[in-house]
Amino acid sequence: MQSYYKIKSDKFFSLEKTFNCGQCFRFDEVEPGCFRGVAQGRLLRIDQDTQSVYFYCDKDEYDEVWNDYFDLSRDYGKIAGDLSQKDECIREIMEYSAGIRILKQDPFEALISFIISQNNHIPRIKGIIQRLCENFGEEIRGSGGEYKFPRVEVLADVKKEELSCLRCGFRDEYILDAIHKVNCGEVDLEAIRCMDIAKAREELMKIKGVGPKVAECVLLYGLNNLEAFPMDVWMKRAMSELFPGRDPGLFGKYAGIAQQHIFHYSRLNKIKGNGVVGSGRKVAVKKVL
DNA sequence: GTCCAGGATCGGA
DNA sequence: TCCGATCATGGA
Numbered sequence: 001m002q003s004y005y006k007i008k009s010d011k012f013f014s015l016e017k018t019f020n021c022g023q024c025f026r027f028d029e030v031e032p033g034c035f036r037g038v039a040q041g042r043l044l045r046i047d048q049d050t051q052s053v054y055f056y057c058d059k060d061e062y063d064e065v066w067n068d069y070f071d072l073s074r075d076y077g078k079i080a081g082d083l084s085q086k087d088e089c090i091r092e093i094m095e096y097s098a099g100i101r102i103l104k105q106d107p108f109e110a111l112i113s114f115i116i117s118q119n120n121h122i123p124r125i126k127g128i129i130q131r132l133c134e135n136f137g138e139e140i141r142g143s144g145g146e147y148k149f150p151r152v153e154v155l156a157d158v159k160k161e162e163l164s165c166l167r168c169g170f171r172d173e174y175i176l177d178a179i180h181k182v183n184c185g186e187v188d189l190e191a192i193r194c195m196d197i198a199k200a201r202e203e204l205m206k207i208k209g210v211g212p213k214v215a216e217c218v219l220l221y222g223l224n225n226l227e228a229f230p231m232d233v234w235m236k237r238a239m240s241e242l243f244p245g246r247d248p249g250l251f252g253k254y255a256g257i258a259q260q261h262i263f264h265y266s267r268l269n270k271i272k273g274n275g276v277v278g279s280g281r282k283v284a285v286k287k288v289l
Numbered sequence: 290g291t292c293c294a295g296g297a298t299c300g301g302a
Numbered sequence: 303t304c305c306g307a308t309c310a311t312g313g314a
Contacts, residue, residue: 119310
């Protein structure tokens with residue numbers, strides 16, 4: 001049995017919510033409370049029970065890699081408290097969805113993943129990314145057939161025909177444009193990390209197939225810009241239903257964290273917008289089992 | 290068999 | 303500037 005490094009479980013770190021809120025595509029629940037996936041070029045198994053979270057790695061790896069990947073040095077309790085001051089509805093949602101953390105994913109991986117995500121289902125997104133990794137990524141030593149997400153340099157000379165194995169449909173040209181512009185430096189992801197958010201959006205949308213939604217996802221999930229606020233159909237419904245007349249500015253510099261909690265809430269509660277569920281923000285946050 | 294997906298692009302009003 | 307058709311694929 002492989003050894004683990006464990007930390008204390010608390011309400012602001014839920015593996016189930018963190019992995020199943022649509023921000024990442026390479027972790028799967030292999031049995032209840034037990035997850036396995038690839039990130040940061042490594043294979044990780046991670047389990048959680050009421051007492052602890054178990055990272056199946058040594059303490060050095062936890063300190064160097066996973067503490068940062070799961071953003072565990074940030075005080076999500078304090079952020080939830082600050083957001084709760086702004087509005088009663090967001091207070092209830094932060095409580096309901098507590099446990100989500102914004103993962104610090106690789107920016108290039110996030111870029112390609114969310115290009116693939118457009119007009120697509122999550123199970124199929126996962127399949128396409130899996131095929132991308134198996135066909136172009138490096139195998140992780142001793143993993144028994146797990147592959148890293150391919151680096152941009154490796155993909156630089158890939159031709160359109162070679163992407164047919166992904167079966168990603170019309171997105172192949174978008175992927176090729178992203179590879180090209182990142183590889184040649186026309187779009188510099190690390191430089192974008194330091195830009196103000198308006199300029200960062202503009203830079204990302206130079207890539208064909210990257211519109212407002214995908215750009216926002218890359219900023220939030222790949223560049224840890226917590227002000228980014230991906231606005232998809234679910235979030236549009238949720239905003240009109242729960243925060244009528246308001247915009248993401250309501251949530252300030254941690255809008256992205258609020259967004260992820262609202263998204264999780266609205267999907268589990270099937271918020272339809274336009275009063276289909278309840279009749280506006282007077283409706284209390286609905287609980288589901 | 291039909292619907293639709295964490296959208297973006299394109300062309301025509 | 304706005305709006306709808308279209309894009310390729312396959313899970314539900």
